[in-house]
Amino acid sequence: MITQTLSNRLVFILSLLGLLVSGFLLYEYSINGPVYCPVGGGCDIVRSSPYSQFLGISIPILGVAFYVGMAILSVIHTHQLPTKLIRKLQLLGATSGVGFGVYLTYLEAFVIGAFCFWCILSFIISLALLLSIILAFKCTNEDGN
Amino acid sequence: MKTETKVLGIILIITLVLLFGGIFLLSKQGLSGTNEETVYQIDYSKGQKIGSDSAKVKLVEFSDLECPACAAAEPFVKKVKSDYPNKVQLIYRHFPLPQHTHSRQVAIFAEAAAKQGKFWEMHDKLFETQSQWTILPEKEAAAFFLNLAKELSLDQDKLNQDLEDPVVKSRVDEDEAESRRLGVNATPTFFLNGRKLNLQSFSELNTVVANELKK
Numbered sequence: 001m002i003t004q005t006l007s008n009r010l011v012f013i014l015s016l017l018g019l020l021v022s023g024f025l026l027y028e029y030s031i032n033g034p035v036y037c038p039v040g041g042g043c044d045i046v047r048s049s050p051y052s053q054f055l056g057i058s059i060p061i062l063g064v065a066f067y068v069g070m071a072i073l074s075v076i077h078t079h080q081l082p083t084k085l086i087r088k089l090q091l092l093g094a095t096s097g098v099g100f101g102v103y104l105t106y107l108e109a110f111v112i113g114a115f116c117f118w119c120i121l122s123f124i125i126s127l128a129l130l131l132s133i134i135l136a137f138k139c140t141n142e143d144g145n
Numbered sequence: 146m147k148t149e150t151k152v153l154g155i156i157l158i159i160t161l162v163l164l165f166g167g168i169f170l171l172s173k174q175g176l177s178g179t180n181e182e183t184v185y186q187i188d189y190s191k192g193q194k195i196g197s198d199s200a201k202v203k204l205v206e207f208s209d210l211e212c213p214a215c216a217a218a219e220p221f222v223k224k225v226k227s228d229y230p231n232k233v234q235l236i237y238r239h240f241p242l243p244q245h246t247h248s249r250q251v252a253i254f255a256e257a258a259a260k261q262g263k264f265w266e267m268h269d270k271l272f273e274t275q276s277q278w279t280i281l282p283e284k285e286a287a288a289f290f291l292n293l294a295k296e297l298s299l300d301q302d303k304l305n306q307d308l309e310d311p312v313v314k315s316r317v318d319e320d321e322a323e324s325r326r327l328g329v330n331a332t333p334t335f336f337l338n339g340r341k342l343n344l345q346s347f348s349e350l351n352t353v354v355a356n357e358l359k360k
Contacts, residue, residue, distance in 0.1 A: 012153055016160055023164040027171055030345070035214070044214035052346065071157050078150040 002086075007136030008077045011090060011129055015071035018125040022063030025118045029060050035116075042114030049112045051104070059104070063122055066097050070129060091137065092131040103127050162298035184339040185327050189236065191319055193264045196302040202357050205236045205336040207320070207329045210252060211245035211279055215333045216272045225354050232358055239320040242331050247278065247286050250315045254290050257307035259301060268296050292333065323360060 001008075029047060037043035046052060052059055070093055077086045096128045101123035108115050187205055189198075206222060208215040226235055251271055258267035258273075268295045271278075278289045292303055307313050327336070335342040335350065337357055339351030344350060 012157075016156070019160060019164065027168045030175070042213075044217040047217070047346070051349070064261070071160075074158055075150060076152055078147055095283045103305065115153060 002043075002132065002135045002137050004077075004083070007132050008074050010132040012071055014066045014125050014129045014132065015074060018067035018122055018129070019035055019064060020073065021122045021125065022060050022067055025122075026060035026064055029058055029117075030140040035118075037117050039117045042108070042112075043108070043116045043118065044088075045114035046108060046112055046116035049107075049113060051064040051107045051112060059119075062100075066093070066100075066126075069093055074075070087133070087137065090133050093128075094126065094133050098123075098130045150190065158210045183341070185341065187327065187336055187338060187339055188323060191228050192236040192238045192325065193259060193268070194234055194236050195265065195297060197231065198234065198283065200234035202229070202232055202233045202303060202354060203236060203336075203338055205238060207238045207240040207324045207327075207332060207334040207336075208333040209240055209242045210255060210268070211248040211275065212242060212332045213275070214331075215228075216275050218333045218350070219272050221350045224351055227266045228351065228360065230292065233354060236309070237264075238323065239317045240324040240329055240334070241317065242332060246283070247281075249317065250283070250286070250310075251278075252320075253308060253314055254294075256313045257304050258294065258297065258318045260310075260313065261267055261303060263266050263297050263299060267293065270297065334349045 025035075028043075029052070035043035035047055039079060054062060070090065073086055073090050073093065077083060077090070104125055108119065157231075187203075189203060189205075192205065194308075204222075204225065208218075222235065225233060239252040241252050253265045255264055255271060258264055271290075274293065278286050281289055291301070291304075294301065326332075327341075335344070337353060342350075342353060344353070
């Protein structure tokens with residue numbers, strides 16, 4: 001278990017990291033030429049697949065929106081507001097993010113047949129984000145905040 | 146307002162400003178010189194071609210056989226070829242990237258196969274097997290390529306002879322020189338009737354070709 005304060009700071013830092021990764025991918029998707037892929041060469045295959053968009057929205061845009069949302073929630077959490085509600089929203093957001101990440105990773109592994117390093121990194125960040133919220137969730141209830 | 150709220154809020158705002166400002170500036174920089182209205186003078190006599198010289202649309206691709214993005218673009222290029230066999234001429238030009246170990250070697254190999262009329266067969270085979278040979282050391286890669294040549298029933302003696310032919314090598318050099326002159330700095334780069342394409346996704350290729358045909 002970790003304290004709420006530590007958890008919230010972790011959520012904030014991880015959200016910023018995720019934001020940088022998604023922002024970088026957003027830039028790479030917006031230009032012509034190959035995507036910089038430090039491990040493997042699957043980034044371009046994933047980008048050119050029909051799954052690089054969800055309901056017509058580019059996946060990196062969804063990533064940026066997700067991490068901005070999570071960062072905003074953690075900033076609000078530091079304020080004197082109904083913390084319990086914010087924690088629940090954070091948990092809901094992180095669970096949705098991880099759920100979507102599982103779906104995208106499934107597509108990469110079994111449908112597209114290639115892995116994008118940045119997508120996997122973002123998925124790992126979202127998992128860490130969810131974990132840091134879950135680890136402090138019991139603490140939240142005990143505090144009664 | 147708590148100090149932590151202020152600090153985190155400021156950090157978030159600064160991050161967002163830097164991130165979006167950076168993306169905006171870099172994207173703008175990446176687009177500079179890619180004015181779609183600019184018609185570049187391309188030497189259409191050079192390169193490997195599919196389609197008639199009198200085709201209304203000429204699609205020139207500067208590509209690297211070892212580049213994963215080029216392999217990823219292949220299905221979309223093939224779709225253009227199959228959708229408009231008589232209306233579009235596809236011209237393949239080499240732009241071997243220096244960061245790829247076998248790029249130049251493989252470009253010369255494809256040009257040597259071209260001397261036996263099998264450039265496109267070799268081109269397809271090399272893209273299909275790219276993930277297998279790109280990781281091989283030079284000697285093993287050379288053996289792998291010779292094996293591909295066998296699969297395509299190429300005359301081995303003639304192939305070995307052509308691999309040493311300065312004319313074959315000069316084709317790759319000429320393509321490279323042309324790509325530099327045109328300001329190509331990434332692969333694949335497409336020129337549609339002389340206009341450099343700035344595709345968001347390779348799936349747009351078919352649409353831009355269809356639009357060009359409507360003109």
